[in-house]
Amino acid sequence: MSPQTSAHMGQDSPMDSAMRRAWSWHKQGLDGSLAGSNAATVLGNAGWARSIGGANPYLTLFSRAGIRREEVDADVVALRIHELPTARGCTYVLGAPDFDWALTLGKPAAESTLKVLDRLGVARDEVHALEAQTLQVLQDAATSGEGPLDPKQLKELLGDAVRSLGEEGKKKGASTTLPTVLGLLQADGRIRRVPVNGRLDQQRYAYAAWGLPPSPESPEQARAKLMENYLGWTGGATLKQTQWFTAFTVAQTKAALAAAQAVEAHGMWMLPADAQKAADFVPEKEEQIQLLASSDSLFLLRRNAAEHVADEDADLKFLDAKLSLQGDLPDHPIVDRGRIIGLWQYDPGQERIAHWLFSAPTSAVMHKIQEVAAFIREDLRDFRTFSLDSPQSRQKRIDALNAAG
Known part of the structure; x- marks a missing residue:
C-alpha cells in the first residue's frame, strides 16, 4: 500500500485532542495493559527509553509494569536490555531483540565524527589502527578477567597510539582520537559501554569487548523497521514528527512509510491495524x-x-x-x-x-x-x-x- 493512500471506513477525520491523548496513552501501555511484562517487552511495545544519564528508564518501566530498579539493573548485566546509540545517534535503553538493527541506525552519527578528525589532519589509517589496538586491549582485559576499562585506563594502556588534538581539537569537540574510535567500535557492536556502578541514571562508563553479530537488515530495511516500530509505539504520528525522531531524509521517510504499509488516518500516519483500532477506540472513563x-x-x-x-x-x-x-x-x-x-x-x-x-x-x-x-x-x-x-x-x-x- 502506498504511503499516499488514505484509509477508509471513516478514518480520514482527525481525532479530537482528548481522543488522541487517550489513544496515545493506551498505545504506550500506561493504561495497565503492560502490567507484569518484563523490561524488554515493555521497551519493545512502548518504545525505547531515552537515557541521558537520568532516571527516566527506571520510571518508564515502573509506571508501565511495576518493575523495580534491582530487576532493571539485573537485566542490564544479563544483556536482556542495554543502553545503545541508535536513532539520530542518541542513546536509548532497548531490549535485546532490537540490539543489532538499532545499532545500524546510529552508525551515520558515529561515522560523522571521522570528518572532524579529517579536518584535524588525522589519517583514516591511523584511526583504523587505533580501532584494532583498542579492541585488542579490551579483549585482553576480558580474557584476563580484568573486566571493563574506563577511558583513562584505556589511554594509559594505549599510550602514544592515542593522539592529543590540542586546542583546535577541543574547540571541535575532539580533544583526542580515542572518543571517535570508541564510538565507531560501539556502533559496530564490537564493544559496549557499561555503567561503572551498574546504574542507568549516571554517565560514568567503562568499555568491554562485545562482538555482537552484524544485523542481517540492510540500512533500508532497518529504517523501515524503525518506522513500523515507531508508528506502533506512538499509535500514529505526523510526517514532521517521524522525521524529528528518525532524522530520515524526506526520501528515506517516504520509503520507510511505504515499506511499513503506513496509511493516512485520523490526521496522522498510522499502521493499518491501528487505523482501524483507533476508529473503534473507547477511552477509559475512570482515572488512570x-x-x-x-x-x-x-x-x-x-x-x-x-x-x-x-x-x-x-x-x-x-x-x-x-x-x-x-x-x-x-x-x-x-x-x-x-x-x-x-x-x-x-x-x-x-x-x-x-x-x-x-x-x-x-x-x-x-x-x-x-x-x-x-x-x-x-x-x-x-x-x-x-x-x-x-x-x-x-x-x-x-x-x-x-x-x-
Missing part, C-alpha cells in the same frame, strides 16, 4: 494516574508535550512560560489518560514529591504521588533528569512547585 519523567516516550517520541495540555489549562504558566506553548516540558508531568494535570519534582532533602495540580486533588492522584515517592526513595534515592542534574540545580523549580501547589 501516572507520574512520568519529562522525557517519557509519551511526549518525547513526537515531541508534542503541548498537545497533552487540555484547552482549559492552555493559559497556565510555570516559571513565566505557558505550558501550551512549550515543545518540551518544564518539569515532570502528572498525567491522567494522556492529559497533563500537574507537574512534579522530587525533593531529596525532604524525601517527598513537590507537586502542583491544576485542579483539586483526588484520592487516586494522591495515592500515585505517594507510591512514586516511595519508589524513588527506596530504589533511586533521587530523580535526576540528566546526569548533571542535582537537588541544587532544581531547587528553584521545587520552590515554584511548592508555591503553586
Whole structure:
C-alpha cells in the first residue's frame, strides 16, 4: 500500500485532542495493559527509553509494569536490555531483540565524527589502527578477567597510539582520537559501554569487548523497521514528527512509510491495524494516574508535550512560560489518560514529591504521588533528569512547585 493512500471506513477525520491523548496513552501501555511484562517487552511495545544519564528508564518501566530498579539493573548485566546509540545517534535503553538493527541506525552519527578528525589532519589509517589496538586491549582485559576499562585506563594502556588534538581539537569537540574510535567500535557492536556502578541514571562508563553479530537488515530495511516500530509505539504520528525522531531524509521517510504499509488516518500516519483500532477506540472513563519523567516516550517520541495540555489549562504558566506553548516540558508531568494535570519534582532533602495540580486533588492522584515517592526513595534515592542534574540545580523549580501547589 502506498504511503499516499488514505484509509477508509471513516478514518480520514482527525481525532479530537482528548481522543488522541487517550489513544496515545493506551498505545504506550500506561493504561495497565503492560502490567507484569518484563523490561524488554515493555521497551519493545512502548518504545525505547531515552537515557541521558537520568532516571527516566527506571520510571518508564515502573509506571508501565511495576518493575523495580534491582530487576532493571539485573537485566542490564544479563544483556536482556542495554543502553545503545541508535536513532539520530542518541542513546536509548532497548531490549535485546532490537540490539543489532538499532545499532545500524546510529552508525551515520558515529561515522560523522571521522570528518572532524579529517579536518584535524588525522589519517583514516591511523584511526583504523587505533580501532584494532583498542579492541585488542579490551579483549585482553576480558580474557584476563580484568573486566571493563574506563577511558583513562584505556589511554594509559594505549599510550602514544592515542593522539592529543590540542586546542583546535577541543574547540571541535575532539580533544583526542580515542572518543571517535570508541564510538565507531560501539556502533559496530564490537564493544559496549557499561555503567561503572551498574546504574542507568549516571554517565560514568567503562568499555568491554562485545562482538555482537552484524544485523542481517540492510540500512533500508532497518529504517523501515524503525518506522513500523515507531508508528506502533506512538499509535500514529505526523510526517514532521517521524522525521524529528528518525532524522530520515524526506526520501528515506517516504520509503520507510511505504515499506511499513503506513496509511493516512485520523490526521496522522498510522499502521493499518491501528487505523482501524483507533476508529473503534473507547477511552477509559475512570482515572488512570501516572507520574512520568519529562522525557517519557509519551511526549518525547513526537515531541508534542503541548498537545497533552487540555484547552482549559492552555493559559497556565510555570516559571513565566505557558505550558501550551512549550515543545518540551518544564518539569515532570502528572498525567491522567494522556492529559497533563500537574507537574512534579522530587525533593531529596525532604524525601517527598513537590507537586502542583491544576485542579483539586483526588484520592487516586494522591495515592500515585505517594507510591512514586516511595519508589524513588527506596530504589533511586533521587530523580535526576540528566546526569548533571542535582537537588541544587532544581531547587528553584521545587520552590515554584511548592508555591503553586
